[in-house]
Each structure stands twice: as structure tokens, then as C-alpha cells.
Amino acid sequence: MRLIKINSLNTPKYKRNTKKIKYIVIHYTGMQSKRESIKRLTDVRHEVSCHYLIDRKGIIAQMIDDHKVAWHAGKSKWKGLENLNEHSIGIELVNKGHSINYENFPNSQIKSLTKVCVFLKKKYKIKKNCILGHSDIAPLRKKDPGEKFPWEKLSKKGIGIWYASSNKNYLVLKEKKLRNLFFKNLYKIGYRYFNKKKKSKTDRLVVKAFQRRFLQSKIDGKIDEKTFNISHFLANKA
Secondary structure (H helix, E strand, O other), X not given: OOOEEOOOOOOOOOEOOHHHOOEEEEEEOOOOOHHHHHHHHOOOOOOOOOOEEEOOOOOEEEOOOOOEOOOOOOXXXXXXXXXXXXXXXXXXXXXXXXXXXXXXXXXXXXXXXXXXXXXXXXXXXXXXXXXXXXXXXXXXXXXXXXXXXXXXXXXXXXXXXXXXXXOOXXXXXXXXXHHHHXXXXXXXXXXXXXXXXXXXXXXXXXXXXXXXXXXXXXXXXOOOHHHHHHXXXXXXXX
């Protein structure tokens, strides 16, 4: 795997045991250009960094060595872990993002991402269901990599998980029971930031994060039949 090295100092001054690396978290940069992204990711005034940066031509830059912690996940939760920086590799994809002009991810960029993920999976024995988006682990504040990211395509290469269709109809359940079963499914998959037993203000944002990953044509924060069915399938595979 060919890559260029850009030494970023945006990392805690200690080495971690690489046995702690269990996750890959995929982000987009959300900035106007690659140059701006590199400037931000190497500016020591900001605790923002990543291990790998992949531009739109597919050029891979290693910003921080894997054995060091990068500040990419921020406040985050997944399954039993909080603040996943210590346990993950962060990969940034150059993309202007939702706040500027959200773009499709070019094939060259996705091909390079595939190479990096396959390499890291093998090196650190990372499971496919441990390859996540930033919005999975921080659904209340993040949208990346977003609904244009090709999760389904990548899942066929063992990068991330996907689902099979189901014809079972769960909407005969009462709304409250459906809601609680849905969030029970999400909890089993790994999502957090909600109350499993009663409605909360965070419900809609978490549902949107789930849809942004698995139902990219419909991101409305509502638990409909398809949204529920997908959660049920994935929870039973978790």
C-alpha cells in the first residue's frame, strides 16, 4: 500500500498498546480543500487529528502512526466504550461535507479507502462490524461520512455491515412498544445516546444517524416499517 507521510504533532505524548485497536472510524473533513484539511489536522492549537487522510484522487497520507492516539472521535460511545480515540484508527476523507457542499465520494477515493481498511483489518484483527462512521458513535453532533457514503458496496468487501431484506411487518405493534423494541435493537448493535425505555429528546437524532448509515434515501428520524426491519435484522446478527 503506497502512502505519503505527513507528521502531525496533534497527538497525546504517549504510545498506546496496539492490542487496544478494535475499531476503524470513518469521517469526512468538512472543509473546502485538502490543503485546508491538512492545515487544520496539523495545527497544534486544535486537538483535531487523524491517522490517515485520503484525498479525492485517492492519495493516502498517514498523518499519525497507528501506535499513537489521534483526536478524531471526540465525545463518543459505542457498546461499552466511551471516547473511542484510545481504541480506534481514524480515517478522514476529503469532502466538503453537509455544512459547505456535500459531495459524492469518487471511486478513486473509495478504492484507496478499501485498501487501507483491508490492511488495517488484517493487521489488527478488526471485525467488519467494528468499522463505523463518525455519526454512529456521535449521533447527536455528527453526520459524517453521511448518506452518500457507499456502505452497502463496501460491506461486500468485508468493510462494515449491511442487511438483508425482510418482509415481516412489525407495525401492528403499538407505537410505544415498537419504539422500545427499535432502540433495544440499536443498543444491541452498538448505538448509544438514548433511553431504551422511554422517549427522549435524542431519539430523532439517533434514528437519523441510523438511517444515514442504513437507509440513505430516507433520513427523517421516524421509525417506519423498513427502518425497524433493518434494525431487527442487524441486531439478530450482532
